[in-house]
Amino acid sequence: xxxxxxxxxxxxxxxxxxxxxxxxxxxxxxxxxxxxxxxxxxxxxxxxxxxxxxxxxxxxxxxxxxxxxxxxxxxxxxxxxxxxxxxxxxxxxxxxxxxxxxxxxxxxxxxxxxxxxxxxxxxxxxxxxxxxxxxxxxxxxxxxxxxxxxxxxxxxxxxxxxxxxxxxxxxxxxxxxxxxxxxxxxxxxxxxxxxxxxxxxxxxxxxxxxxxxxxxxxxxxxxxxxxxxxxxxxxxxxxxxxxxxxxxxxxxxxxxxxxxxxxxxxxxxxxxxxxxxxxxxxxxxxxxxxxxxxxxxxxxxxxxxxxxxxxxxxxxxxxxxxxxxxxxxxxxxxxx
Amino acid sequence: xxxxxxxxxxxxxxxxxxxxxxxxxxxxxxxxxxxxxxxxxxxxxxxxxxxxxxxxxxxxxxxxxxxxxxxxxxxxxxxxxxxxxxxxxxxxxxxxxxxxxxxxxxxxxxxxxxxxxxxxxxxxxxxxxxxxxxxxxxxxxxxxxxxxxxxxxxxxxxxxxxxxxxxxxxxxxxxxxxxxxx
Numbered sequence: 289x290x291x292x293x294x295x296x297x298x299x300x301x302x303x304x305x306x307x308x309x310x311x312x313x314x315x316x317x318x319x320x321x322x323x324x325x326x327x328x329x330x331x332x333x334x335x336x337x338x339x340x341x342x343x344x345x346x347x348x349x350x351x352x353x354x355x356x357x358x359x360x361x362x363x364x365x366x367x368x369x370x371x372x373x374x375x376x377x378x379x380x381x382x383x384x385x386x387x388x389x390x391x392x393x394x395x396x397x398x399x400x401x402x403x404x405x406x407x408x409x410x411x412x413x414x415x416x417x418x419x420x421x422x423x424x425x426x427x428x429x430x431x432x433x434x435x436x437x438x439x440x441x442x443x444x445x446x447x448x449x450x451x452x453x454x455x456x457x458x459x460x461x462x463x464x465x466x467x468x469x470x471x472x473x474x475x476x477x478x479x480x481x482x483x484x485x486x487x488x489x490x491x492x493x494x495x496x497x498x499x500x501x502x503x504x505x506x507x508x509x510x511x512x513x514x515x516x517x518x519x520x521x522x523x524x525x526x527x528x529x530x531x532x533x534x535x536x537x538x539x540x541x542x543x544x545x546x547x548x549x550x551x552x553x554x555x556x557x558x559x560x561x562x563x564x565x566x567x568x569x570x571x572x573x574x575x576x577x578x579x580x581x582x583x584x585x586x587x588x589x590x591x592x593x594x595x596x597x598x599x600x601x602x603x604x605x606x607x608x609x610x611x612x613x614x615x616x617x618x619x620x621x622x623x624x
Numbered sequence: 625x626x627x628x629x630x631x632x633x634x635x636x637x638x639x640x641x642x643x644x645x646x647x648x649x650x651x652x653x654x655x656x657x658x659x660x661x662x663x664x665x666x667x668x669x670x671x672x673x674x675x676x677x678x679x680x681x682x683x684x685x686x687x688x689x690x691x692x693x694x695x696x697x698x699x700x701x702x703x704x705x706x707x708x709x710x711x712x713x714x715x716x717x718x719x720x721x722x723x724x725x726x727x728x729x730x731x732x733x734x735x736x737x738x739x740x741x742x743x744x745x746x747x748x749x750x751x752x753x754x755x756x757x758x759x760x761x762x763x764x765x766x767x768x769x770x771x772x773x774x775x776x777x778x779x780x781x782x783x784x785x786x787x788x789x790x791x792x793x794x795x796x797x798x799x800x801x802x803x804x805x806x
Contacts, residue, residue, distance in 0.1 A: 290767065290779045294688050301691035308696060446694045454690030458682040462675050470671025475649055477667025478660050482653035522641055533674050533773040540774040548778040549771065554785060557770055561761040561786040562793065568758030574737055575754060580745035589751070589804055590758035593796035597759065601789030605781065612780040 301450065305442040312441065317356075318404055320439070323419065323432030324355060326371070326391075330428035339377040341425055345391065345433075346370050356400050365396045380422055389418035389433055407441045465529065472530035476515060485511035488518065499559070499602065500552045502542070509538035513556055521566055532560060551609045558605040562598040565590070674773055681772025685764055689727045698723065714798055717743075721753055722794055725760040726787070732757060751805055755797040760790050 312318070326345040333343035346368045353361050371394065377387040391414045393405055405414045416435040424431060479485050489496070489511045496514070497505050512535035519528040535556060543550050568590050575583035653660050692698055702723060706716030721739065725732040736757045743749035763786040771779055 290771075290783050293764075293783060294684065297688040297692045300697050301688075301695040304697040304700060305695035442695060446691050450691035450694030451687055454686045455683050457690075458686040459679055461686075462679045462682050465678075466672050466675040468671075469675050470668035473670050473674075474664035474666075474668035475646055477663045478653045478658060479649045480667075481658040481663045482649070482656045484649060484652060522645075524642060524645070527642070527645075529769065530671070530674070532770060533678075534670075536770050536774045537674075540776070543774075547776060549776050549780045549782055553771075553774075553776065554780060554782040557767060557782045558785045558789055560770070561763045561766050562789045563759065563761035565758060568754070570733065571736070571754045571758045574733075575740065575745040575750070578737075578740050578745040578750075580750075583745065585805075586751060586754040586758060589755045589797060589800035592800050593755060593759040593793050596796045597789045597793035600792045601785060604788045605785040608781045608784060614780070615778070 301446060305446045308442050309440045313439065317360075317400060318435075318438040319356065320437035321434060322355075323434050325351060326373075326418075326431040326433045327351070328373075328424055328428050328431055331426065332428070333373065333375065333425045336374075339380075339387070341373075341375040341377070343373055344370055345373040345431060352398050356398060360398045360400045363396065363399045363402075369397055370394055371397075375418060375425075384419060385422045386417065386419045388415065389431070390415045391433070401435075403441065404435055404438050407438050407444065408436060468526050469530040469533070472527045473534060475527075476512070476531060476534060479515070480508075480511065485515060488514050499555055502550070503539070503552050507538065507542065509535055509542065509552075512538050517559065517564075520560065521564055528560075532556075545614055548614050550614075554609060555602065555605050558601045559598065562594055562601050564594045564598050677775070678769050678772040681768040682765075685768035689764065692727075693731075713802075714794075715749060715752070717749065718753060718756065721756055725756060726763045726790055727765075729762045729765065732760075732762075748801065748805065752797060752801045755801050756794060759793040759797055763787065763790055 324347070326347060328343070328345050332345075333341045336342045348368050349361055349364050349366075352364060352369070372392040374390040374392075375387055376389075377385055379386050393402055393412055393414060401414060402411075405411050408415070414435045416433055418431050418433050420431040421429060423429070476485070485508075486506075489506075492514055493505055493510075496503075496510050500510070500513075503509050512531060516528055516531040516535050519525075519531055536553065539550065539553050539556065540546075542552070567584075567587060571586055571590070572583045575586065650660050653663070698720070702716070702719040705719055709719060710716050717739065721732055721735045724735055736753045739753040740750040745751075745754070763783075767779060767782055767786060771777075771782070
């Protein structure tokens, strides 16, 4: 099942990315290598140094619509879009001048320009080549601005944001668990030695033997699972994960087919993913900061919703487990 | 901003729960003459190996989800399902949250905060977003981490069962928020 979900996510991602890229290429959405007719008012560009000018350039909504098409003006509020402009002049002849122009995009910039900018190193700036008459800087007029060309933007984004960054995040996340993991596994060991886990397990034994018929009632897995569920219930998600992993380890000791999930493991995960919580502390905290009149009134619907999903989830898991038989592994290790 | 006694108690409890729990366990153990320090160190030793063991599974899962989001497939999916969910009384603005909730904890927290900020925390949308956030778990993260820790690759019906439970929680959230806050 997880195989198909995984493959599906990746395949759909690539398919969508390529599809959107091809559509952008074929419609030439970014008008690659064409000059945007930026407008400059008389005196709005000031001398900031030798061959260096700063000031404001603008585009009217009509111009944007003419150049990029009407669909790109959706994000444009007001009639004009003002850009902070920074121009470094490279050549100035009698016919015209050229240089490098950096535009800082305002919040109402057309989405085609923000998308082009986010393709570069700084998502707020467009840096490109400008060509203009030398008189424009003092008397105002039009600057032809050619932003860097954009090709296969979404595939690039999938590669950098989607693949490389998240791979890094996954490792950071796992390594970040080490401290809490060590802490709670240590506390768990103390609770075990003091007989607390056994006591707790004994209390809920009637429920546990029905939920996990193949786990012996005095097996350490029961204690670990009870601890995990208690932590989840109290909203101590930091503690719940290490205790849950401990429970999986114990359940795996009862697993005759290493590498394949047992019914007990699946049942335990169902209970875990329904997240029965007494107090959804994070949600309450955020509602409080946003000025809710009674931030904790969310407890009732949350609790009842999870309770129903827990009961139905457990019944569903028990019902479908027969349709997913355990495939016996061949004695020789497969190359999976 | 006035805080009711109930909220204050909830806040104190959620802040004090962890220290009190730790103190309680160690205290009882000490009374029962358990060598608390030695036992702690023995247990804590496994923290590193467990964390490292889940890395491959976490990388696999998060990269697939990351690609799905970066490609814009997530947005397309939510806009495509929107009209269908609107018809059954589920606001399409909450579709992204319903999907992201299963995939990423921090992502869904951001979405929920955003919805509450736009519509107000005490609006129907704000309450529903909160109930959805509280009654769901990041199913795929849990599957990857839990099965990863014991090297289980054939997960059988676990994913289906998790998705089913989340769907039930989602439907129940809509019904309950409508019913409790008319």
